[in-house]
Amino acid sequence: MILPLDMLLLSLVLVSGFVSLFIRDLMGAAIAFGAYSFLMCLVWTGMGAVDVAFTEAAVGAGVSTVFFIATVYNITRFSPAKIKKAKWFSMSAVFVVVLVGVLLMKAIPDFPIFGDPQSPVNSQVGAYYIEHAEHDTKVPNIVTAVLADYRGFDTMFETAVVFVAALGIFSILKRTKFKSSDSKPPETSLIIRVATRIMVPFMQLFALYVVAHGHHSPGGGFQGGVILGASLILLALTSNVQTVLKTYTEKTVIVSAAVGVLIFAGWGLIPMLLGSNFLDYSALHVLLPATDEVMARSHSMLIVEIGVAMTVMMGMFAIYMSLASDGRMENGL
Amino acid sequence: MSQFFVDYYNYIIVVLVMMLGLWGMIAKKNLIQKCIAMAIFQTGIILFYISMGAKKGSSIPIIDHSHGAAHHAVTAAEYANPLTQILMLTAIVVGVATLGVALSLVQRIHSEYGSVEEDDILEKCR
Numbered sequence: 138m139i140l141p142l143d144m145l146l147l148s149l150v151l152v153s154g155f156v157s158l159f160i161r162d163l164m165g166a167a168i169a170f171g172a173y174s175f176l177m178c179l180v181w182t183g184m185g186a187v188d189v190a191f192t193e194a195a196v197g198a199g200v201s202t203v204f205f206i207a208t209v210y211n212i213t214r215f216s217p218a219k220i221k222k223a224k225w226f227s228m229s230a231v232f233v234v235v236l237v238g239v240l241l242m243k244a245i246p247d248f249p250i251f252g253d254p255q256s257p258v259n260s261q262v263g264a265y266y267i268e269h270a271e272h273d274t275k276v277p278n279i280v281t282a283v284l285a286d287y288r289g290f291d292t293m294f295e296t297a298v299v300f301v302a303a304l305g306i307f308s309i310l311k312r313t314k315f316k317s318s319d320s321k322p323p324e325t326s327l328i329i330r331v332a333t334r335i336m337v338p339f340m341q342l343f344a345l346y347v348v349a350h351g352h353h354s355p356g357g358g359f360q361g362g363v364i365l366g367a368s369l370i371l372l373a374l375t376s377n378v379q380t381v382l383k384t385y386t387e388k389t390v391i392v393s394a395a396v397g398v399l400i401f402a403g404w405g406l407i408p409m410l411l412g413s414n415f416l417d418y419s420a421l422h423v424l425l426p427a428t429d430e431v432m433a434r435s436h437s438m439l440i441v442e443i444g445v446a447m448t449v450m451m452g453m454f455a456i457y458m459s460l461a462s463d464g465r466m467e468n469g470l
Numbered sequence: 471m472s473q474f475f476v477d478y479y480n481y482i483i484v485v486l487v488m489m490l491g492l493w494g495m496i497a498k499k500n501l502i503q504k505c506i507a508m509a510i511f512q513t514g515i516i517l518f519y520i521s522m523g524a525k526k527g528s529s530i531p532i533i534d535h536s537h538g539a540a541h542h543a544v545t546a547a548e549y550a551n552p553l554t555q556i557l558m559l560t561a562i563v564v565g566v567a568t569l570g571v572a573l574s575l576v577q578r579i580h581s582e583y584g585s586v587e588e589d590d591i592l593e594k595c596r
């Protein structure tokens with residue numbers, strides 16, 4: 138936390154946030170929002186939240202910008218210039234917002250001082266995790282240890298939410314009866330196609346590294362899964378959705394998203410069969426070769442992270458292909 | 471006043487970001503802009519959590535494990551709070567999934583009403 142640097146970044150965050158709301162070109166607004174997310178991720182890096190910043194760089198600045206652009210592409214690009222707004226409406230909106238702002242500002246002095254290591258948030262269970270995580274699980278990255286082990290239940294259902302969201306988007310947008318447009322997709326430039334072909338394998342290799350090395354460095358199933366999904370989205374962007382669906386059919390996509398959740402929940406279920414609690418990995422040392430109770434937890438984290446990565450990868454791609462092709466699963470952008 | 475600012479500047483920015491998001495959700499008539507405002511409000515909340523978990527003079531929450539690193543007792547004040555970070559990490563990924571649901575609803579509304587302006591939609595609903 139360096140005050141001048143934080144001030145610079147935070148004011149840039151506010152400015153780009155304003156720009157993304159005031160710009161009338163919705164495509165530009167999406168790009169400005171991407172810039173907002175990226176600046177926010179720099180702020181979080183400054184506060185020591187590297188895993189969160191990594192996720193935000195992949196998700197907020199990367200994938201969600203693509204989602205916005207896909208939607209704007211399918212609807213009107215410009216918001217109309219003259220909107221007849223009732224004067225009382227905009228006045229009352231400003232009044233409500235200022236009222237909420239003033240009340241929240243009033244509450245600020247009740248918080249512990251920013252960066253105080255002795256505050257209640259930092260001195261209770263958070264401190265326990267820092268002091269015991271490596272001893273309990275042999276995983277130096279405490280965030281991964283808490284994510285996949287101590288709070289595995291939470292993460293399991295978050296993964297399920299991603300899967301359910303992908304299913305929901307399928308059921309909202311998917312069309313089975315429509316006139317198939319026979320028009321060939323426009324040829325993209327040679328440079329883009331060749332560059333993508335070279336980039337995608339390296340992206341996927343890096344994503345696998347991020348998943349596998351989440352124990353020792355920032356990363357893990359969520360970040361790696363988003364990068365894997367982004368590599369598929371990049372392929373679909375440069376050619377079309379159909380090209381990717383030749384390799385992975387719609388069914389494969391949604392089934393492997395479900396299998397990801399199944400890996401997580403199923404791996405948690407095995408300790409129950411061994412007479413222990415749900416998601417208590419330490420009981421698994423009798424099954425895994427050459428492990429003790431501590432290493433069983435470390436290895437189990439890798440397995441559930443793989444499940445998370447599968448769900449997130451296929452979930453992100455399912456959302457993209459539905460949004461980009463407006464439910465037709467044809468050409469996309 | 472300046473001491474108040476130095477002590478709490480992150481929380482002040484959080485409130486400003488949340489005000490911006492709330493205003494956008496209420497006052498903007500375009501559904502895409504409403505979605506952007508919702509995402510901005512969400513990042514405000516995430517910034518709030520991360521600010522609570524930050525500690526002055528602390529390192530990132532990865533314990534030094536290089537070869538030859540001296541094994542000394544780990545004290546909590548040396549590392550940023552991992553708990554608030556993991557809560558927000560999962561919230562970001564779930565946030566983008568729900569954002570996808572919101573955008574798909576917007577597309578559905580557009581194919582049904584031919585517009586994403588709130589006034590036009592209300593006009594056609596009558």
